Amino acid sequence: MAVISPEKKPNPGLQALTAAALMLPGLVGSAANAADGDEFSFQYGRYEESARDLNGVKSQYQPITVDSLHGGGNVKLTDRIKFAFNFVQDTWSGATPITTAPSGRHGNKVFEQFGTVAGASPYIKDSDNIVYFDNKLQPLLVDPDSVANGDVVGLGTDRKLVHTMSTASPETRKEGNFKLGYEWDEAAVDVGGGISVENDYESRFGNAGIRLDFNQKRTTVNAGLSYTNSDSFARLSGHFTEPYINYVAYANQLKRVTSDRSGDQMIMGKRDDWSGSLGLTQVVNKDALFKLGVGFTHSQGYLENPYKGVTAFFIQPADGSLGEFSSTLPYVGVAKVFLEQRPDYRNQWNFTTGWVQHVGWLDAAFHFDYKFFHDDWGINAHTFESDWVQPLGAGWSLTPRVRYYSQSAADFYHPYLIAGRSAAPGQSNEASDNAQLPAAFSSDHRLSGYGALSGGIVLSKQFSKGIRFDAGFEYYTHQGDLKLGGGGEAGYADFNYYLASGTLNVNLSALGRSLADDPHAQHRHHHGHHHGAPLPAGVMFGHVMSKPGEVMVGYRYMYSRQGGDILYAGKTVTDRAIINNGCTENGETCRTVPEFMNMHMHMLDIMYAATDWLNLMVMPQFMDMDMNSRSLAGISPAAHPAADHLHGGHDTGGVGDTGIYALVDVFKAEGHQINMGLGVTAPTGKVDIKLNRNHQFDSGYIHYGMQLGSGTWDFKPSLTYAGQAGAWSWGGQVNATKRLENRNSAGFALGDAVQGTAWGSYNVLDWLAASVRGIYTAQGAIKGGFPAIPGECAINYNINDVQECVNVNPKGGSMDNPKNYGGHYWDVGFGLNATVPDGAFAGHNFSVEWLQPVEDNVNGYQLERSGTLNATWMYAF
Template sequence: MLAPGAVVAVIKAEKMVNPGLQALTAAALMLPGLVNSTANAADGDEFNFQYGRYEESARDLNGVKSQYKPITVDSLHSGGKVNLTDRIKFAFNFIQDTWSGATPITTAPSGRQGNQPYRQFGTVAGASPYIQTGGDGIETNTVYFDRDLKPLLVDPDSLFSDVTSLGQDRKLVHTMSTASPETRKEGNFKLSYEWDEAAVDIGGGISVEHDYESRFGNAGVRLDFNQKRTTLNAGLSYTNSDSFARLSDHFTKPYLNYIAYQSQLKPVTKDQSGDTQILGKRDDWGGNLGLTQVVNKDALFKLGIGFTHSQGYLENPYKAVTAFFIQPVGLPSLGEFSSTIPFVGIGKAFLEQRPDYRNQWIFSTGWVQHINPLDAAFHFDYRFFHDDWGINAHTFEGDWVQPLGAGWSITPRVRYYSQSAADFYHPYLIVGPSADPGNANLASDNAKLPSAFSSDHRLSGYGALSGGIMLSKQFSKGIRLDAGFEYYTHQGDLKLGGGGEADYADFNYYVANATLNVNLTTLGRSLADDPHAHHRHHSHHHGAPLPAGLMFGHVMSTPGDVMVGYRYMYSRQDGDMLYAGKTVSDRAIVDNGCIENGGTCRTVPEFMNMHMHMLDIMYAATDWLNLMVMPQFMDMDMNARPLSGITPAASGAVDHLHGGHDTGAVGDTGMYALVKLFQTEGHQINMGLGVTAPTGKVDIKLNRMHKFDSGYIHYGMQLGSGTWDFKPSLTYTGQASDWSWGAQVSGTKRLEARNSVGFALGDAVQSTAWGSYNVLDWLAASVRGIYTAQGAIKGGFQALPGDCAINYNQNVVQPCVDINPKGGSMDNPKNYGGHYWDVGFGLNAMIPDGAFAGHNFSVEWLQPVEDNVNGYQLERSGTLNATWMYAF
């Protein structure tokens, strides 16, 4: 978004600031929509895990009911801060965003009426309104204009020889474009060194997407004066970015003018698949200066200034501008028209062009006031943004942080934003009238375009109003849970002084997030004051260590105990294609791989990666019963390759060979009861009874063509089962001296025959046995064997209401079965499941003392030994499991 981000000056005035004010200030920085400042929110070691959801409302398309869903973004953020020494601190963050849905790419009058032979009058509509712009031989639509060059509506019953005006067309409409899910991943760090009245820090990171990559670094300094009542912050940053956007020809032909590309200021290329590709480089330099003054024990004043210089490729490669080249209607090729319509505009769409540099300034100020009678804090901030693109923006925001007692606090927040339009913003362009009505030379026409133009509504004049609330619960021993929600409305009418963009560009969105924060230092202090803490650490330490990939192996025996944990699993498939347990040729897959799916295989997976992040939250209700909840976040990426020997040969347009496929969001949520069945010295038997709720998406779609609705992405790329599943387990563990061992049988039973889109994953059973030896008092090594059997998928994708595809050029409905792609081996439900054998090698560390005393870290690698798969599948490469757990 164009709206400038908050400039947050975090200060430390430990001796003079009211402690309540400090805590409330830190809490407010975590509100939805603000820059995440968790690493600065509290002293000491800490870890946080956050999930967020962003979802836009549908756009007003002037009566056209779009089949495209609005943009949604699922975000995962995990990070932490560690005190390496008393003065050296290290902070790190991992951020992942996966988004999908439709976004505007260009704008034009809503009553775009065509007047070409063999084409009806009327807006070309369906999944989204769009205009044919003359690309690669496609006929161009025309729009009629009056003598003041205002667009006109025309009578759809008019004859070609006598077009009748129905008055001005005062309504604009977006052309919406959708894409398959995409994922961005970012990792960053900060290393700080602190003196008594000063600190320096350096940081950096990298952000990676399929079509964009940026690398950044920063440095900062903090100086305290006046007995730490006054703090000065200064910082510098640099970012280097590369874009390599791919515009698939089959996807962009309906509205982008390909011939026009050749004469645009920034050239484009063709990649190896024949798609149009835009390569660009960008550099950003920034600096900021902030001053914070403690006014008194209850008040704080902030002042800041920031500057950023950007140069290089600053365009959004997926945004276009529709230009209408005006010509008199008296053209021999178009016939004689009514005198009420003096001009016709030939529509062409061009990639947007922005200046090659941008200078941005931000001025900010703020006040924090502690309200003693209510033990609350009021925050008010104002920011002014200015750049040399002609944008001036004002941001006002305030929040009230109110403790409720017993560790609870609530923080309502309101924010108002207003900006003026960029100098080169135009919803659409008018070029002409042409001096040569018969001119068909696009290069000559393109020369009449301005040097910079964009119809990106984020560069328009508008206002925005948002309100949010955050609820926080601080538990004893350093655990905090936060949940936030914010609703935002974007409207041209909300612009200060009026004159904002028309209501066609209005939309709303909401952001919801939840955060688990574990302050390890606070936790350690609380355990030091607990007379039973040493006993609990001792018992956990001498319990049988479990391999990282094993769950449900331990039951806590002290009622009231809590365990928190984080699990990460990474698995990869690549290499040969298999049939049963043997390598198979491309020819065999072409002939047989998709027969049961009613088609011929054209592609197979080249590789597939899966990442799973899980939280373990366990509570000991009694000495024999533990209750457990396990939310999880998943993301996957896959690349397909064409099979040799198919006719016709695979292509990007038909087989979607335009790079990797991504999915990512919340997976299914597990809820379990762990029961201790038997325990004696050195031996324990536990039973797990659980279910998983179908919170993971199973209806994710892969965009295949602009003219047709999307098809479901492959079964293995969906994020859940879509069914309620029963998950029992039985675990035995034993221990003698430095040796420990165990065995487990677990299973998954689908409780529903079909999910909402028509299929059910196969039932599964797994058995495993392991042995472990304490190499050191705190470190154990393990070896494990695993056997897994899983059935094939039952049923298959079925079309839902609204899923039938429409050919918008010919106004015909395609069979609903087209919603189920059949061109790849991964699209056949029979090509899933099988029998698998693995061997695992692991390490388990229980930290005995120091800042991380009682924390358990484990890692395990599972190496495939044999794959006996159902149908045709890609062989497995291995699985990595890593866990952190802490019980208190």
Template sequence: MAAIEPVQPADDARKPSAGPLNALTAAALALPGLVLPAAQAADDEFAVQYGHYQEENRQLFGVESKFRPITVDTLQGSGNLKLTDRVKLTFNYTQDTWSGATPIATAPLDLRGNSTSHSPDGVTGATPIINGDLFFDSKLNPLQTDGFRNVTGGIDRRLVHTLSSASPETRKQGSFKLGYEWDEAALDVGGGLSLEDDYESSFVNLGGRLDFNQKLTTLSGGLSYTSSDTHARIDHDALPYINTGAYDGQIERTAEGGKIIHGERKDWGAHLGLTQVLNKNALIEAGLGYTLGNGYMENPYKVVEVAFINDAIPPPEGAAYVGQVRALLEQRPNVRNQFNGNLGYVQHIDMLDAALHFNYRYYLDDWGINAHTFESDWVQPLGHGWSVTPRIRYYSQDAADFYAPYLISNQPYNSGRFNRNLLPNHFSSDQRLSGYGALSGGVTVSKKFAKGIDVDLGFEYYTHQGGLKIGGGGEGDYADFDSWNVNGTLKVNLEALAVGSDHGSHAHHHHHHGATAPAGVMFDHMLGKNGFMVGYRYMYSSQGGDMLHGSNLVGDPAIVAGGCGPNPCFVKPNSMVMHMHMLDIMYAPTDWLNLMVMPQFMDMSMTMHRLAGAPPDNEAPEGGGAHIPHHVENGHETGGISDMGVYALVKLFDAGRHHLHMGLGLSIPFGAVDIELRRNHQVEGGLIHYGMQLGSGTLDFKPSLTYTGNYDDWSWGAQLSGTKRLEDHGETGYRLGDIFQSTAWGGYGLTNWLTATVRGVYTVQGAIHGQFNQFIDQLGPMDYPMNYGGRFWDVGFGLNATVPGGDLAGNTLGVEWLQPVATDYNGYQLDRDGTLSATWHYAF
């Protein structure tokens, strides 16, 4: 599995008003991996980036895998704020959701025909781990058989990965850095946290820089410390295939029969860098780094296949040695010393107003890995704010000393009892530790719009091949794969927005501050002619606690009996959380017409609980009982791009204090509706629940009618809106119910910049029509279409803040909490906790 390296957004090679140092600094920022002093970061800038990574199919020697290759959807937000002339704050937030199949082991190809897991196509990943028999000649070369343990051919050294798929998993990471600048020096301190279901990491860092030689030379350095905790779950259905004996002291047995491996790790790092401006058109940078890692270094989901051969008893003449193949968790050293160095060069070409970047990085560790990275890109402005940046990257590494695709041990296995001293101290078949080379190429197209708005679109293609390794000797072609990555970035420079803004005419483009609607209301205002607005909207929604049938509390016996139609229920949702991120981009070609585009990114998580009084697991339909422990022990997660809205707002009435406009929109079904749970060896896991798919799956019509008014410090408004599904069903066989919503609100201006709001909301949502046309494990109410939709009454309380003047005039922030008052569900559903909405937008 390749490391994901999003294409970096590129700045223009040189701004027309910038001097040589600033020009070269801006150009150097386009070079991925080039570490520059923190002080060079843009002030008062926000950026958001979406990326999609996709691996291609792997070499399985003619056998088609049932699993989809790895995909990753990533959302990243960042900001740089100048708190004072000397103090700056930088923050970053990243979340990525992984799904698809990844290699967990490697074995000779013939093992696929000798699996003891009753699956002759085990190579497709139909089993978590393949255990079986292999046949070897007297020199321990693997032999080809007919799948029934009869030797039919000669030596067959072909290897193949065993693939395993997991339900989607989401990682979230947040970090900050606070810096103070002197005239020729800077110091910053930062930290952050990264969270996954099976891994947590926290880190702190200290850095600084010193300028001298009239700021033509910069010395930078830093220290870092990271503490990580692994708590990886090996599911009950995979345990029969894995020998975990080496980690018995770190394993906790779960109530459902699984095991959790615990491991702690500490990393200390230091780096030192030097940047030198050579002349007005060139600079060079060099850096050195060191990291010491100590603790649990293993990947808990990677195993090594070991063929145990009892050669003390020679086989009959002409027969083959039989090797019992068993899977052992990999074992890596618990200490890792890592060294790295880099050398970068940036050259501005006056004639083309372009910049050439070149960077070389060298990596060395005491695991035996030596790696070289060569990168180059060309930043070419095209005029009118456009630029294009093609890039190329080559990477090569040697294999770790303890890397081996599989092992042969001259001893019997004896039902898990064997002499570990006859195995190497350390071993791993993780292909990321093998020798290989990688070549990637990509391009980023950038456009600078007026008022400090930048948009970047990038694409990169990556190929991983053992044959590309420097000097040859890389891993075989069974480990080769290709991947591609696309991303889009929106950057907003608040300082540039402020320059030249006509704050006196701001009211022409946006309503009086008192008329600002609550944060949870969309389409509440219009812009004047040639007005432009960018914004960000966040929504958090939570369900938890009791189950309701209609509006009545119900206990487990009633859910078992009635929550799943004619079938008994086995599990119920215990909590569900949804996070939605949305960009608001609006333009007004005329006074009476506004156009909007609203892309969305969404992630959801659900935990479940076993129902008291449910039948035994083995009575679940279609063998789904094998998944019940997985549902109960593991939270379900999904995340990625959701449906995108395109809208037109049309002014109907405008009489100073009273405004009426109509919205006509379409929701385009970009969100996935075929997300799957992981699969095990007994039955396919099927699709995840209806409510955790990322989109509607249908083209939807979204009309609205909005009235707003204001008088002095008072404001009010009302809106009718709806969603009408325009298709009978989506690609997976169902459509969500239609939605009708009415809301009314009032607001009072507490000051000239702060408004308090209160509103009421009534929502009606229909049940799901149709059902999945693919397999789904129907184990709980959330798996049945009848248990969706209902009627809801809510009351919201909010605050809105608008910057009234100065360079940042026009920036508006809002927050609202929507509290459920009454709920009348269709069928059996989890009670609602409430919804938090937060918005920022800037209109000019």
């Protein structure tokens, strides 16, 4: 797995998660390394930051949270050839610092007429945005009455600093990577690559490595090379538009956004990274191992974070003249904010060493590692980490871990800048202002001097036949005072976070060995599907395991897409009809409609046979969605384009609702089976995700269809019949969803639903079946709706610096009308179902199915459906 360093990736939430992930054993990357046998892993992680210190004012923004999903595996293609693959998905939201300034800079204001803190302190705003300094250029506290009288009186220095926070709607990053390796008896080579994609950043990478074994494999040398090419296309809007931010230095990298009416610009950047590493592993004795390594990375191109600014104060005498400075009068620092400017290249060196010691009398292992980092930006960093792996018996193990990190500040790091006089301080976009600044500058606190201490623990349970579950937790604290030798950044940059994860790992080689030792299991897996006839991938609750104590683990993936025309009932409608009628339930005129919407669902199936007639199931799921919208043709220009949800699309992602079910065997005879499912889904998916406009204010709730769950406890019964005769099998199912609450915490409830399906299947081969299925679904419209945001409006400063109120819960899109949900739908499905008969994968079931919409008879005005893909993997033991 490619690890993106904090300075390579401008997205702060993902940087934090990536850095944190490297500290927790097994969180990310374990599947990317070569394994002795075939294995698959599935992992979910949750990262959450603490609030920043805003000098006594509570921010209206939530801190950064990140939901991370990781799936991967290692497969032996032959005795010599191995293939590894990984998929990583991170969805983050919340507030992150964009610049730093003295707290006296007219920040931390409470606007009483709105009853809230407007923005986070201090404002990025030119007019009347000043700080007074003494003759040593230290920020001053001043008597406000004296300012009003025009005779400024200083009350002493005030060195407190504070971040300006910025927030954004949820964003999602997806990464896929692979590695292909070939092994000889005493050597191995591998090549790999991958891609990481999100709305404003894309990187592609490739790597190659070699391993050489000497001294009867007591000595191993590893060498590797990698190359990464990245593109940034960050949208400059809100705080990041003129005149709030000066980005004249990047004039040749700007591109106007043409997909909507906002007039925003994107800053385009490219970068390249080349890395090389060399490592040595030496077996010291039967209980000890020594590691040594060195690495080098050269980066060039656009190395800045496009969402970080630096506040510069242009000094003027307090009387406003351009004459000589006085030794008694305070100076006025007129604030201007500039996009940070870093060097166009960076060279980084890493030196690592480590020791692994087996402690025989405890049957434990102790790991200690030290890394020294140096770069030509002036940063020197030390990392000390250790963990203790302690088996507890009965397949349990406990791994506590501690890590300490300390770094010096980059040469060009400054919390803020003091610049020379400006002849026209109100003009913030003149190249002459840039000329008074250093060649490189950044106030990104990750480039400051600081120390970090973290501790975590992982609890693992190894079940029989190769199933392992890991649960981990880590707490991290970032503080300037923890820097080695002192002199770190002030406490305003301190923060904490926690990281929790759960991992399910399936070792296919161990499963294969257990089957080889069990002739009855071999018989079951070689001769048919011992849990019944093959089912289409989209059918759940189809079979009951009949052997008490039996366990089944599985993974389900579903992708669905909506795209094309807007329908009313079952017919295509014009934009004018949508404008006139699509949002009348909201008392609004429709302004926008969705262009497309994609939904991805990842679900784990964990089933246990409590008796020969009762199975218990837990089904956690992870959701992510993305959608883009367009302005309706013929609508008048929007007074507030941001209120039309035209920001280049929306992403949401995270934990969905969790299913808890009991599956009961009602009837069973030769070739026939009937079972009944009774269950509920717990409302673990969020239903109050909000949009954020211009990196400042809540713009209301994101659309109902992009929330992650129902928000209500839901009853989900099902009744299934399955039959089989020779190579033919067939079946039918009726299932329903009944909302057990009238409203969720966000004020609405999804409509009840009922679905009926019937299928037929034929075994093309002994191990491969093809299926055809028909599905009818009926779902009611949404009941209730999102409440108005308290205050009904928020402060927005437009380019003329005029204070105005805008609706913070816009309802001008067809997808914001709760009546435009639900309907009656017909689909036909085509599927394949394979059960592997031999080898390490014997008994593993893989199935895939495509559902093609036949008819959409929708409630209200909705985007037509394009289709759904279902894919599953299951194994019972």
